[in-house]
Amino acid sequence: MRLTIARKLALAITAIVIISIGTLAWVTSQNLKSGFIAYLSDLERQDLVRLSTLLAEDYRQNGNFDRFQANRRPMRDLLDQIRSKPRPENEDAPPPPPRRRQREGETEDQNDQRPPPPPRGQDRPPRDAPPEQRPPIDPMNFGQRLSLIDKDGHALIGPGDAPGGSIVPIMLGNEKIGMLRLAPLRQISNASAMDFVSVQIRHTLWLALALILVSLVFSLWLARHLLRPLKSLHQVTAKISKGQLDARAERVSQDELGDLARDINSMAQNLERNEAQRSKMLADISHELRTPLTVIQGEIEALMDGVRHITPAALESLHAEVRHLNKLVDDLRQLTLADAGDLHYQFQAMDLRPMLADLLQRFGLRIEQAGLRLESHLGDMPAWINADGGRLTQVLSNLLENSVRYTDNGGVILCTLIRNGALLELRLEDSAPGVPDASHALLFDRLYRADSARNRASGGSGLGLAICKVIVEAHGGRISASASQLGGVKILMQLPFIKTPN
Helix, strand or coil: CCCCHHHHHHHHHHHHHHHHHHHHHHHHHHHHHHHHHHHHHHHHHHHHHHHHHHHHHHHHHHCCCHHHHHCCHHHHHHHHHHHHCCCCCCCCCCCCCCCCCCCCCCCHHHHCCCCCCCCHHHHCCCCCCCHHHCCCCCCCCCCCCEEEEECCCCEEECCCCCCCCEEEEEEECCEEEEEEEECCCCCCCCHHHHHHHHHHHHHHHHHHHHHHHHHHHHHHHHHHHHHHHHHHHHHHHHHHHCCCCCCCCCCCCCCHHHHHHHHHHHHHHHHHHHHHHHHHHHHHHHHHHHHHHHHHHHHHHHHHHCCCCCCHHHHHHHHHHHHHHHHHHHHHHHHHHHHHCCCCCCCEEEEHHHHHHHHHHHHHHHHHHCCCEEEEECCCCCCEEEECHHHHHHHHHHHHHHHHHHCCCCCEEEEEEEEECCEEEEEEEEECCCCCHHHHHHCCCCCCCCCCCCCHHHCCCCCHHHHHHHHHHHCCCEEEEEECCCEEEEEEEEEECCCCCC
């Protein structure tokens, strides 16, 4: 049988309930036994106190306890007398006061009118009653566990050094004339008491069993109820695995399963968007590769047919197309490495200001030849960052190359470096032409070109800014584009600032 999540959950809940209720039933039964024994022990101690009162009265009459040592019948009579009378409400009542001395002229009957002991036939069950109807004379073996010790410490009945149990002194006035010791009750030997305890334990076990059955049924229902949304999620994921990326899961609850449905829908949406981008990118790459290859093929065929002669200009045209094709392939390779996480970096603490100043100086001649003017505001304070100098130079070179390539003759390029809190902000702005406002967020998409300024005639592959974004984000920074007050495009690059290394 296949163990589904619902069955595992039901079994887990049932196991926990069985362990909990079973433990509770066992502890309850043990506590019932021990509590009942403690209750019987308390009753026996009350009988022991009453017995000490009777023995004190017997000692007052006889002057000693010798008759109990010679014959156990007197002790049995006293025990029978205790059992035949109900326990008084006040068990802690003091023993009766000692008999006053007999005055002259008074008779024994005038001094102490003791009621005669009840007839023996009233204390004990009739001997002609059937054995099964006779109550046990000593159901808890009270007499066998009893010890009578005189005032000298000699045991007259039972052992004198039995450990534990109850000890009650026998007092005659303020004088201690002996002591009663009752060995502890270890177990219940009375059949009626055992039946009572057994019935209570049996009722507890039946109740535990009923609760376990109820919990089993409830756990099965609860498991199916909680996991019912999983069927819908399973169907949706099965469709997604088959390529149906438009499948969506219904969010039927607000718990973790609802969150899982939301995440699955988000995953399906991302997969659908990525698949659309992948298809578009493949089409764009095919177009980008086909264009230079078509030009190269046409040039070579013209040279082979004699339409064009092999001249330095023709070779330069072929060389330009090959360079463009090689750059496109190299950009695609870098993006592929970045997506796979194989674009390696060597981070180290460096000052961005001198590196940027050196790069602007190297681009100075190129900017001048393009008929542009360069302005820079780099400040005087060090700008320390944790970066890969080679990768960051690649980003800055690409940004400057775009500004030089797409800015009209006579324009200006402005480079500003400032510190904004915990970030370093590099702003690279150029003059007209600009791009539509809706295109600013798309400039970093792969193979995207704005119609007004980004075209193949300018030599771009449409992958440079996408590579810049990947590298800047790998440095923990952000890069964005917006409209510049100079009339062109403003590129804002933010990198985390670090303290000056020691």
